Amino acid sequence: MKKPLILITNDDGFASKGLRVLDEIAQEFGDVVVMAPECNSSGMGHSITTNRPLRVRTIKLSDGLQVFACDGTPVDCVKLATEYFCPRRPDIVLSGINHGSNSSVNVIYSGTMGAVVEATINGFDAVGFSMLNHSDDADFAACIPYIRHIIGKVIEKGLPANVSLNVNFPYLPDSHMKGIRVCREARARWADSFEKRSDPNGRPYYWLTGNFVCDDAVDGTDEWALANGFVSVVPIHPDYTRYDAIPEVNNMLCG
């Protein structure tokens, strides 16, 4: 039997530590192809590159890992890798490990999760992993057994159709991790989202910043799980439809 083929990408760029950790774990399960952005592509969401063509470099990292570095977005990486750079159709697509949270509303801004959703649209089982620590040298050790468990289960059983997983890890030592909670994303938003400054010529410019505001971190949400020491797993899907609002909107516009 052929080994599973695993495609890995991320949004922090091909040289990030989280990507290498994920690659090492994935090697235990099958053959691995890595295609990741040349540059940090955090906040790229589900964007695609339409106004210029893409280039790809093959890079051998110092630890022997070979990666394809693509000058597009994480979604571009999934499209291009599955079409041209994978020797066969991948059995699973993994993204991460992201340096920083993609829980709650962050999923929608996330390049890491954009890649996962793109894989789902194209019929691949896909999982995104993120940890609540932004530092380049974050310690991912406590995540490893959970990632191994989740990859193993997804390869063994497969995910429901059109469903992928958004996995977030609290930044805790192994002994403080309490297990997995499968949950919904908490409603939240980023407030006070720009800081206005003046350049040396007195002209204004605006830096994206902001505070995460969540008044929905109740039991059953990812924010609750993470705040209470659990690994959060949110099943997500690429369908924006709000089904239960169809009758009300119909009545409003056509009634």
Place this chain on the structure above:
Amino acid sequence: MKKPLILITNDDGFASKGLRVLDEIAQEFGDVVVMAPECNSSGMGHSITTNRPLRVRTIKLSDGLQVFACDGTPVDCVKLATEYFCPRRPDIVLSGINHGSNSSVNVIYSGTMGAVVEATINGFDAVGFSMLNHSDDADFAACIPYIRHIIGKVIEKGLPANVSLNVNFPYLPDSHMKGIRVCREARARWADSFEKRSDPNGRPYYWLTGNFVCDDAVDGTDEWALANGFVSVVPIHPDYTRYDAIPEVNNMLCG
């Protein structure tokens, strides 16, 4: 009573015809602020600009319309306009009219709809309008009465909490438009998504292209509505959670 304040953005850029048409209609309902991207930002999805600050230019167009042109994404425009450039909190956020479809899975790649979803996250009523014609000089006349109707209803009644509208118009003369269908988005994907070429030095590059593949254009979907002469209206929400998969995924990972 104060007139409603209407914020308008798009992803085709501040000078697009669709934006002007939408602005003209919106003027009938209230005061209008326009902030739109400097450049075409199609395919930007929900991306935000994190690695550099934003600049804004105030531009007076030849027909007297004043717009703010921002060098960020459509989502950036919504954040920045509501925080710094609107004289008060907008009553409604409109995006479009997009030159091209944002039906079905296209909603997830769309900058037009990224702006709408961002507005929803921040508690604004929001509607995105798109027409199934990509040309710069497309004729939007047949859309106008529908846009007027929808804006009027949304201002009068308000949308359900956390719900916005994705409105798409078939490219048909007025007499062939059959009315509004409130529906779900059809499942679809883009196949054969890159074209590989060689540059003059023999090195490869990859252009995003692709064919829209939809085997779900059944009655009740936006693709069906548009193919049958209706204006499609999909209620959407910024929550990726696939609620009905929570028990199955829980059983798979924790059972």
